Amino acid sequence: MKHPPTTLVRFAVLEECVDDVIRELGRKGLLQFVDFSLRREHGDIIEPCSPAETLYTYSSLAARIGNIISSLRIPPPKTAMPAPPEGRISKELLEKADELCRKLEGLRASLIAKEEEIRRLKEAKELEELRRLRRMGVRKTVEELKGRLGAEAEVELKELKQRLKKLEAERREVESKINEAVKTYGSELYAYWEMLQNAAVFEEMKGMGGKAGGLRVFEAWTLRKKVPEVKEAVSRASKGFYLFEEVKLQPYEEAEAPTVIRPPRLLSNYQSLVNAFGTPTSYEVNPALMMSITFPVFFGLMFGDVGHGLLLLIGALYFTYLKRKGAKVHELLEPVAQGSQLLLHCAIAATIVGALFYGTFFGSHKWYQLIFGLEEPPFPLASLHKPIPMLKLSIFIGIFHIISGLLLDLIIKVKNGEVKHALVGPFTWLILYSTVGGLFIYYCFAVRASRFISDLFVFDVSKLPIPVPPLALILGLFILMMIVRVKFEGLLEGFGSSLEAFVATISHTISYTRIFAFFLVHHAISEIGLLGGIEEGVTVMGLFTFVLANFLIMSIELLATFLQALRLHWVEWFLKFYEGAGKPFTPMSFSMSFTKVMQ
Numbered sequence: 001m002k003h004p005p006t007t008l009v010r011f012a013v014l015e016e017c018v019d020d021v022i023r024e025l026g027r028k029g030l031l032q033f034v035d036f037s038l039r040r041e042h043g044d045i046i047e048p049c050s051p052a053e054t055l056y057t058y059s060s061l062a063a064r065i066g067n068i069i070s071s072l073r074i075p076p077p078k079t080a081m082p083a084p085p086e087g088r089i090s091k092e093l094l095e096k097a098d099e100l101c102r103k104l105e106g107l108r109a110s111l112i113a114k115e116e117e118i119r120r121l122k123e124a125k126e127l128e129e130l131r132r133l134r135r136m137g138v139r140k141t142v143e144e145l146k147g148r149l150g151a152e153a154e155v156e157l158k159e160l161k162q163r164l165k166k167l168e169a170e171r172r173e174v175e176s177k178i179n180e181a182v183k184t185y186g187s188e189l190y191a192y193w194e195m196l197q198n199a200a201v202f203e204e205m206k207g208m209g210g211k212a213g214g215l216r217v218f219e220a221w222t223l224r225k226k227v228p229e230v231k232e233a234v235s236r237a238s239k240g241f242y243l244f245e246e247v248k249l250q251p252y253e254e255a256e257a258p259t260v261i262r263p264p265r266l267l268s269n270y271q272s273l274v275n276a277f278g279t280p281t282s283y284e285v286n287p288a289l290m291m292s293i294t295f296p297v298f299f300g301l302m303f304g305d306v307g308h309g310l311l312l313l314i315g316a317l318y319f320t321y322l323k324r325k326g327a328k329v330h331e332l333l334e335p336v337a338q339g340s341q342l343l344l345h346c347a348i349a350a351t352i353v354g355a356l357f358y359g360t361f362f363g364s365h366k367w368y369q370l371i372f373g374l375e376e377p378p379f380p381l382a383s384l385h386k387p388i389p390m391l392k393l394s395i396f397i398g399i400f401h402i403i404s405g406l407l408l409d410l411i412i413k414v415k416n417g418e419v420k421h422a423l424v425g426p427f428t429w430l431i432l433y434s435t436v437g438g439l440f441i442y443y444c445f446a447v448r449a450s451r452f453i454s455d456l457f458v459f460d461v462s463k464l465p466i467p468v469p470p471l472a473l474i475l476g477l478f479i480l481m482m483i484v485r486v487k488f489e490g491l492l493e494g495f496g497s498s499l500e501a502f503v504a505t506i507s508h509t510i511s512y513t514r515i516f517a518f519f520l521v522h523h524a525i526s527e528i529g530l531l532g533g534i535e536e537g538v539t540v541m542g543l544f545t546f547v548l549a550n551f552l553i554m555s556i557e558l559l560a561t562f563l564q565a566l567r568l569h570w571v572e573w574f575l576k577f578y579e580g581a582g583k584p585f586t587p588m589s590f591s592m593s594f595t596k597v598m599q
Contacts, residue, residue: 004257004282006585007224008034008247011231012215017238022205023086024237026198029589030230031220032258036210046217051207055200058089061097062196065189068104072178073328076594077187083195083595087202097192100185107178114171121164190594198590205588219247221258221585257282258585267292269342277570278580283416285408287578291569292345294401298565300349301393302518305526306371307362308553309351316343346562357381362550363526366535384523391516392444398512398572399437405576406430412577424488426577428481429501435477436505439470478502508572514564522557525549 009031013021025031037048068074084090209218222230231244249257259282263271270288273295280286303309319340322329329337336343354360359377361367369375382390406426413422443452447465459469478498486494529549532542574580 003224004254005224005260006032006221006257006282007227008219008221008249008253008257009227009230010217010219010245010247011234012212012217012243013234013238014241015214015216017241018206018209018216019087021234021237021242022202024233025230026086026202026205026588026590027592028229028233029587030226030233031222032585032587033205033208034219034221035208036217036219046210046212049207049209049211049216052203054089055203055207057094058196058200058203061094061101062193062200064101064105065097065193065196068101068108069189069193071108072104072182074182074186074189077190079187080592080594080596081187081191082598083191085597086198086590087206089195089199093192093195097196100189100192104178104181104185104189107174107181111171111174111178114167114174118164118167118171121160121167187594194591194594198595201588201590215243222587223260223585255281255283256583259582260585261286263288266341269339270295272339273342273566273569274580275584277574277578279582279584280578280580281582283412284578284580284582285412287408287569287574290404294573295342295565295569296345296349298397298515298568299346299561300353301390301397301515302561302564303346303350303522303558304353304358304519305360305363305522306351306354306368307360308522308526308550309347309349309354311550311554312343312347312350312558316340316347320344358383358523360523360526362546363523363530364535382519384520384527387516387520390519391513392449394513394515394519395509396441396444397515398509399433399441401512401568401573402508402576403430403434403437405573406433409577420488424485425497428484429505432474432477432481432501433505436474437509439466439473442466511572512568514568518557518561518564522553522561525553525557529553 035048036046084093209216211217227246234242234244259280261271261275261279263286267288270292271286274280274286274288274291300309303312317340319329319333319337323337323340355372356378358381359365359368359374361371368377381393382388406429409426410422410430413419413426440449440452443449443455443465452470455464456471456474458464459472461467461469464470481501482495482498484494485498488494489497526549529546532545533539534542534546536542
């Protein structure tokens with residue numbers, strides 16, 4: 001069995017050298033420390049340490065400063081400020097950071113209060129109605145409203161105007177003070193933020209060790225190839241007074257090793273979707289690469305249209321630009337900006353499918369013909385009025401996608417030395433599923449798809465296109481799978497897993513008809529948008545119908561299509577071979593973006 005790329009190291013240093021060692025390792029960012037309080041095998045030999053009380057102080061103040069930076073949208077400085085070594089935050093520095101934080105928090109709170117009061121006064125509806133009616137000259141209604149509000153209404157309205165004017169001036173004054181404070185203290189605020197974050201990381205790392213007399217003992221995961229560098233760093237920082245070893249792990253301990261995940265930039269969005277399901281372990285195949293091919297294809301088949309694909313492409317390019325620029329977007333649009341690269345791939349797929357296979361431009365074949373000068377797309381696949389080829393294609397895709405998942409499970413188990421589990425589990429299911437899928441594909445191409453179901457109940461071979469009754473073949477393989485599993489797994493578990501696999505063979509394949517269903521939905525809504533006659537000429541009703549239909553497509557249907565493509569991967573595919581029970585390798589390190597440590 002191949003060893004994972006990460007390994008566990010254990011080292012001990014003198015108490016007086018701990019700070020220097022932690023500082024050196026934190027700057028290199030090579031170790032993911034293990035909390036000694038969770039390690040029971042050391043018994044009473046090593047006493048777990050506890051994080052210092054200052055950890056909470058540093059973390060909470062850093063969080064406050066981060067909130068101020070985010071809410072006031074303070075731009076990062078271009079130059080780094082000098083800072084003390086990590087973990088050496090003086091009382092004076094803490095007080096200064098807290099004082100600056102309180103000052104900006106007070107200004108922000110004052111601004112929020114002014115804006116809230118302005119909003120509340122502007123929502124004084126009856127007084128606003130009085131002002132509007134008086135401006136319009138509706139005297140009778142004005143008199144009735146004044147009678148209901150009382151004689152003081154005019155006075156109140158005048159006072160309201162004065163109060164709003166005063167509040168607007170006060171708000172501008174507070175905004176001016178905030179802008180001046182940001183200009184003056186912005187760089188300093190970022191420096192405090194980074195210093196406090198580093199100090200919190202320092203105390204957290206220090207508190208994860210254990211005590212054994214005058215020694216501090218630490219355990220940490222690191223990259224196997226970085227072990228010599230870690231040992232050299234510990235030796236240098238401890239002045240040669242240290243103990244160091246690479247722990248020999250049992251197979252079950254290696255299985256718990258954190259996973260190194262460093263996808264190429266093109267795969268980063270797909271890796272995020274994989275991690276949302278679960279982080280891969282070192283012994284699993286990371287499906288992000290394969291998903292980068294199948295996800296856009298599934299989306300493109302469901303959302304295929306040249307016009308809609310180009311609209312999505314424009315939106316994806318815009319959000320990609322904002323992401324690279326580092327521009328702030330509304331929190332609801334933050335996932336869209338972060339996933340803009342994936343949307344870009346989906347948009348390209350939808351445009352290509354619409355151009356090559358569907359021949360539609362915003363649902364219109366007429367516009368497609370005018371733009372491209374083609375009567376039909378180069379490879380006509382299906383349309384709203386001839387959808388059956390798309391139904392067959394959806395099932396074919398499901399068959400091959402599920403077979404690939406079972407093959408991956410088989411390969412992973414064999415590679416990890418679980419040959420028996422590979423033969424009992426994915427291999428027997430793969431034989432059954434491939435047979436059912438192969439029979440269906442054969443009937444679609446060589447006979448007729450509609451005969452597949454009816455021939456299942458025909459046992460006279462002379463009336464069949466194959467030499468074996470299909471149902472007998474399928475049930476025979478199912479019984480064989482059940483016998484094998486019962487022998488190795490026991491009666492109840494073997495029968496249950498066999499029955500589950502048999503049901504999933506049908507249900508999971510049918511689930512891929514979602515591609516067909518959303519293809520129909522997309523084209524149906526597109527044609528509804530054309531019912532107003534927008535193809536013949538622009539009218540109010542035609543334009544309204546067209547805009548409404550396309551708004552629904554680019555909002556609700558777009559989201560639903562994305563979720564369906566994701567579901568087909570997470571449920572129908574991942575569950576065949578992927579557990580996602582790992583944890584990412586996240587070495588603890590100090591940030592050096594806005595500060596420069598003074599030696």
